[in-house]
Each structure stands twice: as structure tokens, then as C-alpha cells.
Amino acid sequence: PKLFFAIAPGCMDSMVNKYTANRRLRSEDAYSPDGRHDLRPEYPTIVYTKILKQLFPDVPVVLGGIEASLRRVTHFDYWQEKLRPSILCESGADLLIYGMGELPILELSNLMATEVLKTETPMNAALFKEILRRTPVPQTVTLERKNDIKGGICDTDILLHAHEDCLKSKAQFAENFRLVEIESNRLQARRILQPVGNKFVVVNPPFPPMTTEQIDHSYDLPYTRLPHPKYKGKRIPAYDMIKFSVNIHRGCFGGCSFCTISAHQGKFIMSRSKESILREVKKICEMPDFKGNLSDLGGPSANMYRMEGRDKSLCAKCSRPSCLHPTLCKNMQADHRPLIELYKAVDALPGIKRSYVGSGVRYDLILANHTEPAAQKAAKDYAEELITQHVSGRLKVAPEHTASHVLRLMRKPEFSLFRQFKTLFDNICKKHGLRQQLIPYFISSHPGCSDEDMAELAVETKKMNFRLEQVQDFTPTPMTLSTDTWYSGFDPYTMKEIRSAKTPQEKTRQKMFFFWYKPEERSRIMQALKKMKRNDLIKRLFVFLAALSLTATSSLQAQNAWENA
Numbered sequence: 001p002k003l004f005f006a007i008a009p010g011c012m013d014s015m016v017n018k019y020t021a022n023r024r025l026r027s028e029d030a031y032s033p034d035g036r037h038d039l040r041p042e043y044p045t046i047v048y049t050k051i052l053k054q055l056f057p058d059v060p061v062v063l064g065g066i067e068a069s070l071r072r073v074t075h076f077d078y079w080q081e082k083l084r085p086s087i088l089c090e091s092g093a094d095l096l097i098y099g100m101g102e103l104p105i106l107e108l109s110n111l112m113a114t115e116v117l118k119t120e121t122p123m124n125a126a127l128f129k130e131i132l133r134r135t136p137v138p139q140t141v142t143l144e145r146k147n148d149i150k151g152g153i154c155d156t157d158i159l160l161h162a163h164e165d166c167l168k169s170k171a172q173f174a175e176n177f178r179l180v181e182i183e184s185n186r187l188q189a190r191r192i193l194q195p196v197g198n199k200f201v202v203v204n205p206p207f208p209p210m211t212t213e214q215i216d217h218s219y220d221l222p223y224t225r226l227p228h229p230k231y232k233g234k235r236i237p238a239y240d241m242i243k244f245s246v247n248i249h250r251g252c253f254g255g256c257s258f259c260t261i262s263a264h265q266g267k268f269i270m271s272r273s274k275e276s277i278l279r280e281v282k283k284i285c286e287m288p289d290f291k292g293n294l295s296d297l298g299g300p301s302a303n304m305y306r307m308e309g310r311d312k313s314l315c316a317k318c319s320r321p322s323c324l325h326p327t328l329c330k331n332m333q334a335d336h337r338p339l340i341e342l343y344k345a346v347d348a349l350p351g352i353k354r355s356y357v358g359s360g361v362r363y364d365l366i367l368a369n370h371t372e373p374a375a376q377k378a379a380k381d382y383a384e385e386l387i388t389q390h391v392s393g394r395l396k397v398a399p400e401h402t403a404s405h406v407l408r409l410m411r412k413p414e415f416s417l418f419r420q421f422k423t424l425f426d427n428i429c430k431k432h433g434l435r436q437q438l439i440p441y442f443i444s445s446h447p448g449c450s451d452e453d454m455a456e457l458a459v460e461t462k463k464m465n466f467r468l469e470q471v472q473d474f475t476p477t478p479m480t481l482s483t484d485t486w487y488s489g490f491d492p493y494t495m496k497e498i499r500s501a502k503t504p505q506e507k508t509r510q511k512m513f514f515f516w517y518k519p520e521e522r523s524r525i526m527q528a529l530k531k532m533k534r535n536d537l538i539k540r541l542f543v544f545l546a547a548l549s550l551t552a553t554s555s556l557q558a559q560n561a562w563e564n565a
Contacts, residue, residue, distance in 0.1 A: 001059065003112045003123050005052050006105070007093070008065035009044035013477060015079050018042060021445070021473035022504050023079060030241075033227075033234035042079075043067070049091040060128035061093040062108065069098040069264050072141045073180060073194050073201055074163045074173065075478035076487040083173065083487075085163045086194070086201045088143045094125055095132065096141040099264055100250060102218050103207040104139040111135060139206040143199050153193060158183055162195035170488040171495065177484040178492040182319045185255075185267055187312075209268040215250070216276040225287065244287075245296035245358065246280050248272055248342065252300040253307070253332070254362060255322025256400075257410050258446065258474065258482035261300045267323065268315075271306045274342055278349065285351035292352060297343065297390070298359025303366070303382065306338040321481075325411040328368040335375045336366075336382035343385060357390045360441070363397050363421040364413040387428045391436050396470065397421065398441040402460040403453040406446055409485070409498065415460065422464065440466065444510040445474040445501040447485040452532055454513035458525075459540045462516065471514045473507050516541050 010017070010031055017029060018037060028035035041047045045067050052061055071087035088096050097104045115131050116123055132140075133148055146153070153159065158179055166173040176194070183189045184206075192203035210218075225243065227236050249271040252261045277297075284290055299305065309315040309323075309331045323329040346355045366383050370376040387395065399418040401407050407414060418440065425438050440461070444454055461468055476483040485491055486500045501507050509528065515521045522542065529538050 002116065003109060004060035004062050004094070004128065005056070006062045006064060007045060007048050007052075007068075008063075008101075009048060009067060010040065011066060013067050013070070014040055014042060014044050016475060016477060019079060021475040022507060028237065030237040033231045033236055035235070035237050045071075045087060045093075046091045049093045053092050058124045058126075060095070060123065060125050061091075062095045062097060062105075063087065063091065063093045064097040064101045064105070066260070066264055068096050070260055070477070070479040072096055072098050072203060072479075073160065073192070074166050074176065074196075076173075076476060076483055077478070078476040078483070083163075083166055085196045086141065086143070088141060088201065089196055094128055094142075095137075097139060098141060098203070099139055099206055099266065100210070101139075103210065103214070104137055108137050108140070111137065136202075136204050138204055140204050142202050142204075143196070144202050145199055149193070149200060149202060154191075156190055158190050158192045160192060160194040163197075164195075171490060174484055174488040174490040174492040174495065177479075177481065180479075181263070181321055181481065181492075184263060185319050185321050187268065187316045187318070206266070209251070209266060210270045212271060212273050215270050216273050219247075219272055219276055219280065225283065242295070244284055244290060244294055245298070246277060246284070246294060247299055248277055248297055249299040249305050252304060253323035254301055255320075255325060255411050257485070258443065258480055260477060260480055262321065263479045265300065267321070269304050269307050274338075274345060277342065278345060281346055281349055281352065281355075285349065290351075292354070293392075294346070294352065294355040296358030297346060297355050298357055300359070301365075302357045302359035302361045303336060303339060303386075304362070305342065307332065307334050309333065322411050324362065324364055324368075325413070326408075328365070328370070330371055333375075334365055334368065334370060334379075335372075336378040337374075340378065340382055340385050343390060347389070354392070355390060356392045357386060358392075358396070360396050360398050361386065364417055367417055367420055367424075383424060384428055387425060387436060388432050388434065394437045394439045395425065396439050396441065400441065400443050401446065401449065401453070402457045403449065406449045406453055409448045409491070410443075410446060410482070419464070439470050440468070441470045441472075442468060442514065443472055443474050444514065445507045447474075447482055447498045447500040449501065449510065450499075451501075451509060451513075451528060452534065454510045455525075455529060455532070455534060455537050455541075458513040458516045459537055462541060467517050468514045471511070473511050 012031060017031065018026060020026060026037055029037040032039045045063055049061050068087050073086055074083055077084045084090065111131065112123060121127060132142055133150060136150055160176045160179060161172040166176060180192060183192060189205040191205055194201040227239055249269055251265045251267060251269045253267040255262055255267060310333050311331055314331045323332050328334060343355060346352060366379045370379060399415055400410055400412050402415040404414060422438055429436050476486045481492065485498050489497055491498050501510050512521050512524055516525055526538055
């Protein structure tokens with residue numbers, strides 16, 4: 001290439017895509033033709049870079065995508081059970097672009113192309129790095145010797161503990177995460193430096209959040225909306241799921257501890273214009289196999305479209321990781337009216353039968369105490385519009401847990417708020433004669449969660465007549481608060497010790513409580529509850545079996561008692 005090779009190995013972390021939370025190989029890769037799980041290597045960012053550097057050692061390599069973005073500084077690798085340095089160190093690449101890449105890749109390309117034209121010198125890795133030292137590109141990461149850092153190490157820089165110090169001290173690793181997260185949540189971030197060996201990882205501050213005009217320009221490009229022609233005739237499961245969906249915004253200000261969205265897309269909402277969204281919907285209507293139903297009008301969180309801080313000067317001073325937790329920020333313009341208008345505009349287009357919301361909905365935004373009466377009313381109107389017009393039978397929400405101390409660590413609202421939303425959901429369905437289902441998502445083995453917490457979760461959800469399906473065991477992924485807490489054993493903000501379920505046996509034991517209603521799990525659950533001396537929970541989970549189970553002398557007797565009952 002004239003300027004550089006660019007590597008972005010997919011929109012999902014390769015290791016999460018390949019392995020389960022218990023490190024077992026998944027049966028299918030949803031992003032590969034025919035679901036084959038043997039096509040993409042582990043850590044493709046590193047593999048592809050090394051191949052290119054072997055074949056073309058003088059050509060610069062630029063990394064992008066979620067895998068590289070979340071490995072820009074020292075991070076915990078769950079699959080190898082160790083800390084690893086910035087992926088720049090291990091891959092041998094020349095530059096890393098973190099976050100959403102449109103603005104930095106344009107800036108970088110223009111910078112390099114201008115230099116090549118001006119000097120009439122072919123691009124090579126040495127020249128590439130020299131140009132970047134003179135003119136650093138925002139939202140990029142480089143590996144530099146101390147003397148080559150532009151402007152030297154300044155008082156305004158955030159200097160992290162060295163990679164080697166993190167290997168010796170989990171507490172220092174936890175402190176690093178806190179510093180990185182605080183800075184990544186600022187509207188105007190500072191430069192971050194981390195010593196690694198005899199060099200420094202230099203994380204340049206990001207671009208400001210994209211404007212509506214900028215994000216429209218990106219989405220209005222003439223995409224085919226089809227897989228690459230080489231995959232013709234092959235099934236790609238992930239494509240089947242999203243081919244009739246539309247992304248209406250980026251970013252999420254929820255700040256959930258286990259989520260990577262804020263580290264990659266940021267907490268500031270970047271919304272497309274209504275006109276841009278309608279143009280995309282019209283293109284979908286022209287697709288030969290489109291039958292009139294949009295599968296999703298959504299985003300990272302479905303109902304944050306056009307929401308932003310009223311006073312930007314307050315946002316500029318703020319480093320809160322969440323604008324929702326523990327309460328909705330008073331400066332947040334959390335008005336659902338633009339979203340309701342968008343839904344109605346899409347539904348009015350010729351060729352559209354129904355537009356559904358398949359992304360997760362933040363019910364705490366709907367139930368929040370809004371400072372403006374109009375926004376409070378709009379939240380109720382949104383709930384009614386959503387449930388009556390945009391749910392294809394099942395509405396997905398994510399309470400994630402029932403225990404207050406676990407929810408605080410997750411940065412999620414109290415479970416009582418979910419009960420309140422279920423009442424609202426049921427009332428709207430009853431009012432309109434609908435038979436919709438509310439599908440809650442839950443996580444087991446999150447830091448701070450015990451077996452007893454999971455047993456209480458089973459009881460609470462049983463009381464609400466749920467038989468849980470959408471559940472997952474916590475998977476530690478790079479650059480999240482939950483992962484760093486899980487690995488270090490500390491809450492990075494308080495430095496209090498937090499216990500986590502870590503062994504496969506501990507994780508399996510926690511997950512089994514989700515499935516209290518399955519006969520094959522009941523005897524194991526009763527046995528576990530007896531060890532906890534929580535016979536009261538046995539009574540609440542298995543009411544008519546309680547007397548039999550408490551007098552049974554073995555798990556086999558308990559199982560036989562259940563089968564007879």
C-alpha cells in the first residue's frame with residue numbers, strides 16, 4: 001500500500017467469540033460463513049500483524065477495532081490468566097487507533113498522504129513514526145522512547161504505573177484502571193503514558209464526540225449492506241440477525257461495570273439525524289428480500305437517542321462514569337420525544353409494516369425522576385409507544401441481579417425498580433389486550449456475588465413467575481471495571497477487597513441457580529442450600545417438595561421425592 005496496512009479483525013473480541021465463560025470452545029462463530037469456528041485465529045490482531053511484518057517489514061501497520069482498542073494499555077487476559085502489555089508491544093504494529101475510527105483514520109491518512117506528496121518519498125515505517133512524533137494524531141496510541149515523546153512528560157499527563165510494577169502488584173494494576181476510566185469519561189481527556197520496558201505507551205487524547213453531521217456522513221456512504229462477495233451462497237448467522245436493523249446512535253452513559261461500550265464508544269451520545277436514518281430505512285425497503293419488518297431501531301442502549309447534557313460546561317468538568325447511576329444526572333436532557341418522533345416517522349414510510357426495537361432498553365431512564373414535567377410525560381409516552389408498537393412479542397431488559405451490593409458494583413439500579421417496570425409493562429399490556437413477554441437478562445459469578453446471592457436471585461425471580469432463559473456467566477474481558485476487580489480482588493475506586501467466583505466449579509455452581517425449575521438441577525440446588533443452612537430458601541423455591549426434601553437423607557432421596565411428586 002502507498003501509506004500503511006490497516007488491520008481490524010472483526011467487530012467482536014476474537015476470544016469472547018471463540019470461547020465460553022468457562023473457556024470452552026464455542027460450537028459456532030456467528031461472524032464466519034456457515035458459522036465455522038475454525039476460520040479466525042486467536043488474537044488475529046497479533047497474528048495478522050506478524051504476518052504482514054514478516055512479508056513487508058518496511059510498511060507501517062495500523063491497528064483498529066474492538067480487540068486492539070481494549071488492549072491499549074496493560075490488561076488482564078482471562079484466557080491466558082495473566083497480565084499482558086499494550087497490544088502494540090506484542091504485535092509489533094506501528095500505531096493503534098482506539099475507539100470508533102472514522103475521524104482518526106481520516107486524519108492519519110491525510111497527514112501521511114500530504115507528507116508523501118510534499119517530500120516525494122515513499123512511505124516506510126521509520127518515516128511513518130517520525131511524522132507521528134512531529135504531529136501526533138488524536139485518538140491513537142504509539143510506543144515511544146522517553147526522549148521521543150512530543151513535549152516530554154508533562155505535569156498535565158496521566159502517568160500510569162509501569163507494566164512491570166503491575167505484574168508485581170495487583171493494587172497498582174487496579175489504580176491504573178481507575179485513572180484510565182476517569183480520563184476516558186472526560187469530555188476533554190488528557191494524554192496517558194505508561195512505561196513498558198525501556199519505552200512508553202503514549203495514549204493521545206481522543207477527538208471530541210462526533211457531531212451529527214460527521215456521523216451522518218459516515219452512515220450515508222454507499223454501503224451495499226451485503227456480506228463480501230466471496231461469501232456468496234454461505235450463511236453468516238450474525239448477518240442474518242442484523243441485515244434489517246438500523247443503528248440510530250453511538251455511545252452509552254449507563255456506565256455498567258462489566259461493559260466495554262464506554263471504553264470504546266464513550267459515554268457521550270452521538271446521534272444521527274432523523275433524515276439520515278430515514279434514508280437508510282428507505283434503502284432497506286429496496287432490498288429484494290425485505291418483507292416490511294425492521295428487526296431493530298436501536299443502539300448500545302435503545303432509548304438514549306439525542307440525549308445529552310444541557311450545560312456543556314458542566315459536562316466538561318465531569319468525570320462520572322455513569323450519568324444514570326446512582327441517580328440520573330440533573331444536567332442530563334433525557335427526553336424521549338425525539339425518539340418517539342423518529343419511530344413514528346419510520347413507521348410512516350411506504351414499505352414499512354413494523355419497526356421493532358431489538359436492542360436493550362434502559363428502564364431506569366423511563367422510570368427516572370426527570371427535572372422537566374414534559375420529559376417525565378414523554379418517558380411514560382415512550383413506554384406505551386414501545387410496548388404497543390415496537391415489541392415483537394418479547395421486550396429485553398437487563399436488571400442483571402437482585403442483590404443490592406452486587407448491583408452497586410455493577411452500577412445498576414436497585415431490583416425494586418425492575419419490579420416497578422414489570423408492573424408498568426403488565427399494565428400497558430392489559431390495557432391494550434397484548435400478550436407480550438418481558439425478558440430479563442441476568443449475570444452470575446460477577447465480582448461480589450456469592451452462592452447465597454444467586455439462591456436469593458432464584459427465589460426473587462420465581463416470585464415474579466420468571467423461568468430465566470437469557471442468562472450468562474460473567475466473562476472477564478479487557479478494560480472493564482468488573483474484570484479488573486475480578487483479577488485484582490480490589491474495587492479500584494475504594495480499594496476494598498472484593499471476592500469473586502473464579503474456578504470453573506464455583507462459576508458452574510452459581511449459574512445452576514438460574515435453572516431451579518429444571519428437574520436435573522433441583523437436587524444439586526437443595527444440597528447446596530442445605531450446606532448454606534438456608535432451608536428457608538428450599539421452602540421458597542420448592543414449596544410442595546420442601547417437607548420431603550428436608551427429611552431426605554441423601555440427594556438421591558430428594559431426587560426420587562421430586563420425581564414422585
